[in-house]
Amino acid sequence: MTGAGARVASGERFAAVSGCPEATAAALAVLDRRGNVFDAALAASAVLCVALPHAVALGGDLFALVRRGSSGRVVAINATGAAPAEATIEAYRSRLLPRVPAIGPLSIQAPGLVAGWQAIADRFASLPLAALLEPAIAMADLGFPAGGRLARIAEELYADYSPIPGWREAFAPAGRPISAGERLRQPALAGTLREIAGRGAAGFYSGPVARDIAATVRRAGGLLSENDLEAVRAEEHETLSISYSGARIHTQPPISQGVVLLRAMRLLAQADGVDPSDDVRWWPIAARAIARAFAERLALLGDDSDARRRAEALLDGTCAADARDLAARQGGETTSLAVVNASGDAIGIIQSVFADFGSGVVGRESGVLLNNRLSAFFLDPGHPNALKPRRKTMHTLHGYLAEDARGFKFVGGSPGGDNQPQVNLQVLSRVLDRGEDPGEAVAAPRWSVFPGTNPADLEGARTATVKCEPGLDPALGEAFRAAGFALQRETAANIGSAKLVGRISDKLGAWADDRREGSVGAS
Structure with a gap:
């Protein structure tokens, strides 16, 4: 079996994983200063907003799963506008x-x-938010060598994004896309981070930063206003969860896409008589489960007061006929981080501007790159995810947190838009159903069903397709065809970027595949 490589770290006190070395280092430094895991996650989250602007920025969204070891309670944070x-x-x-x-x-x-930062800081942090933002402020002020993925995406998208207000000044200041290793400074963004350090989320959603964001968007012909920014609040929810293969799997409720992960796992668990280690039989059933879960989500789960009830009904109401049907037929930019300690305190954060570089619009004075999440809405008024004022769109962002009889087991996630639940399902199935080491599980070659829930993808797609990374058994490709999918063979291992931290025996571990620029650390 070939796929990607894996980055691995282990320790006894704590473990952390993120999308870049600077963010992981910031998390570990906080933990060494006796901050808690939630402090560490906030510091890492802020650094990622500076270091990986193609994936996440202050103008994006955040979802989190938070577990206190003392009580074992797991809650979900939804921080989306x-x-x-x-x-x-x-x-x-x-x-x-x-x-x-x-x-x-x-x-x-x-x-x-930023509302998500405030919610986590208020409820769970032990250090002041201002102190936790210091590494990100310094990085934005002094600059850092641009990573290879950032430079490659900037070059690929230069023609599309350079006409958009603020993008070229931020990411192509010399009149060309920034190069790998070239120092990227973001002094305006550092100023915005200082506003947040001084005033909390109010420093972002009101005052000069909010005025600049709204003015930039409206000058460019957009609809966002200062009132829209002032109305943003993060929400805390009970998680959705199911039992699966000896573990309890938690995820965020709607509007998160976590329900797709749990629904597919629920269907997969009903595939009696199929050996999970038999790729040629197991993965086509999983692919059909994912495709079905995507379709059910599009049909049933928008932003309304009844979405959670319908999600719970999907998870509770699966019958054996569903699984028999699956077996018989056979067939974006984001970044994540996670931190855990020996006491079972754990947090997983996934955050994003949606597409690479989001909307491309950058605040003139604030340096804030803004998301393009509105593009997930449909313009069909009868659709559950139809565009409405002040409505929240269906979100691809979600993570997972697994517990077993001993308590905390894993927390993790993956970027990749509609790839997210598919990567998470494959990693969890490998670890829980097959007993694979997490390093093996994140490195293993993957597949992905397309399209998922994106309106543009659905409009252009005629046939459900499975994309396959190099290294998957050719016989599995034929099994996907027999299950009714078209087949697309990828030239590189590029489906998602799995990251998780967890407990293995008496050690804590951190694991990240090397499909993107992940980083791990432990002590």
Whole structure:
């Protein structure tokens, strides 16, 4: 079996994983100063917003799963903004737009990430938020060598993004895309981080930063206003959870896509008589479960008061016929981090601007890159995810937290838009069903069902396709075809970027595949 490599660290006191070495180092430094795991996660989250702007920024969203070891209680944080108050279907139809644009000012919803920081800081942190933002502020001020993935994506998207207000000044300041190793300074962003350090989330959602964000968007023809920003609040929820293969798996409730992961796992668990280590039989059943879960989510789960009840009904109401049917037929940019300590305190965060570089719009004075999450809405008024003012769109972001009879087991996630639940399912199945080492599980070659829930993907797709990384058994490809999927063979291992921390025997571990620039650390 070939796939990607894995980065691994182990220790006895704590473990951390993130999307870049600087963020992991910031987390470990906080823990060494006797901060808690939630402090460490906030420091790492902020550094990622500086170091990986193609994946996440202050203008993005954040979801978290938080576990206190003392009580064993797990809660979900949903820190996502909503559509602007002026974002009506008619507003887009009157512009002769068939769908919400993929990038640019009309693709922007209010960002929720900073509200998520505030919620985590207020409920769980032990150190002041200002102290936790210091590494990110210094990094934005002094600059850092741009990573290879950041430089490659900037070059690939330069023609599309350079006309968008603020993008070229931020990421192509010399009149060309930034190169790998070239120092990227973001002094305006450092100033915004200082505002947040001084005033908390209010320093982002009101005052000069909010005025600059709204003014930049509206000058460019977008709909976001200061009132939209002031209305943003993070939400704390009970998790959705199921029992699976000797563990309890927690995820975020709707509007998160975590329900797709749990629904697919629930269907997969009903595949009686199929050996999970038999790739040729097991993975086509999993692919059909994912495809079904995507379809059910699109049909049933928008942003309304009844979404959780419907999600719970999906998870509780699976019958044996569902699994027999699956067996018979056979067939984005984001970044994540996680931190755990020996007491079972744990947190997993996944955060994103949605597509690579989000909308591309960067605040003129604030340096804030804004998301393009509004593009996930449909302009069909009868669709469960139809665009409405102040509505929250269905979200691809989610993570997982697993517990067993001993308590905490793993917390993790993966970027990748609609790849997220598919990567998470494959990693969890390998670890829980097959007993694989987490390092082996994250490195193993993957597959991905396409399309998922993205409106543009659904509009252009005629046949459900399974994308396969190199190293998957050719016989598995034929099994996917027999299950009714078209087949697309990828030229590189590039589906998601799995990261998790957890407990193995009496040790804590951190694992990340090397499909992207992940980083691990432990002590």
